[in-house]
Amino acid sequence: MAYIYILAIFLAILSYSMLNVGMGLQKKGAASLPKINSQTFGQNLKNFLTNKTWLFGFVLVQLQWVLLVMALDFAPISLVTPMMSVGMIALVIFSYFYLKEPIHKPEIGGIIAIIIGIVIMGVTNPEEEIQHDLTFIIDSFSHLDSIIFLTLVFIISLGFIFVCVFRKYKNADILFGISAGITDALGAIFIKALMGGADFRDTTVIQSSVGRWEWWFFMILLIIFNSVATLYLQVAYQRGRAVIVAPIFAVLAMITPVIAGIIVFDDWSIYIIENTIWKMIGKIFALLTIATGAIILSVHSARIHKKASEEKESQEEVKIEEIKEEEKSESATIGE
Numbered sequence: 001m002a003y004i005y006i007l008a009i010f011l012a013i014l015s016y017s018m019l020n021v022g023m024g025l026q027k028k029g030a031a032s033l034p035k036i037n038s039q040t041f042g043q044n045l046k047n048f049l050t051n052k053t054w055l056f057g058f059v060l061v062q063l064q065w066v067l068l069v070m071a072l073d074f075a076p077i078s079l080v081t082p083m084m085s086v087g088m089i090a091l092v093i094f095s096y097f098y099l100k101e102p103i104h105k106p107e108i109g110g111i112i113a114i115i116i117g118i119v120i121m122g123v124t125n126p127e128e129e130i131q132h133d134l135t136f137i138i139d140s141f142s143h144l145d146s147i148i149f150l151t152l153v154f155i156i157s158l159g160f161i162f163v164c165v166f167r168k169y170k171n172a173d174i175l176f177g178i179s180a181g182i183t184d185a186l187g188a189i190f191i192k193a194l195m196g197g198a199d200f201r202d203t204t205v206i207q208s209s210v211g212r213w214e215w216w217f218f219m220i221l222l223i224i225f226n227s228v229a230t231l232y233l234q235v236a237y238q239r240g241r242a243v244i245v246a247p248i249f250a251v252l253a254m255i256t257p258v259i260a261g262i263i264v265f266d267d268w269s270i271y272i273i274e275n276t277i278w279k280m281i282g283k284i285f286a287l288l289t290i291a292t293g294a295i296i297l298s299v300h301s302a303r304i305h306k307k308a309s310e311e312k313e314s315q316e317e318v319k320i321e322e323i324k325e326e327e328k329s330e331s332a333t334i335g336e
Contacts, residue, residue, distance in 0.1 A: 008074035013083045013087070022260075032053070091246055092111060110293040117290030129241060137218075150264070161232070174240070176235045177248040177249050185252060185265045190222035233245070233291075247293070255287055
């Protein structure tokens, strides 16, 4: 059994490393392309699909899901999830050596906080995961609190985009990164809903599910949300650094489904059943730690943008003054 767990850990580390490196490559590719908001849909599609760096990163991000599913098949999620922290470290190393992005002390502190929170999240997972069938999933989505939660999350994700566009894409890396994470999380929520009717160990479950319109509706929604999240993420990459955007995206993409698990799927009831309230407290602490790390990254990024903007304005003012001085000098020469 030990060698199976070792294989699971190896696959998990490889999966999360591929995810973060893939996002880093997507950032590098996206940064070299014309701004998305200045191109048509067809032009953007052509630009991204013909950019080898971005395309390779996109393929890595998609392939990592296969390895992650294999890892989860060999070991419990409580063992696999903490390996996400190793993937975050891979991102930092990759960004520094390949993307040539400087790493500042506050960013290191924010990333460390996120890594600690992720590890605690994994350790405090329940011994057994609650399994939900499609009937339970559909009933859960029909509850008023679930409808309010999902609607509110969707509105919040759009709100960040509207604010960013209204501010003429100022701090777009943070705002689009947050919205991308939330939108990706919505896709993950509907992936969980879809998997409620897809037990691959029992083909009769899938055969029953494909005959229900709700199952197909969940599939359409997850495709839409995942596609939109990818678009938002590329805008964030074009406007900022991978070492800032990727952790913010990862945090929102992980925390939002956890909250959805509490409100929509009643996942935390297992802590009451197992009488492990300390794990629930630990998970809350982990969420707060992760949120703190994300805030540190966001605030520091905003300060860098503000400083860069002020320096640019200062340089422009100096140039204007130099031009005025030259004009005065020319006028004086002509007068003489």
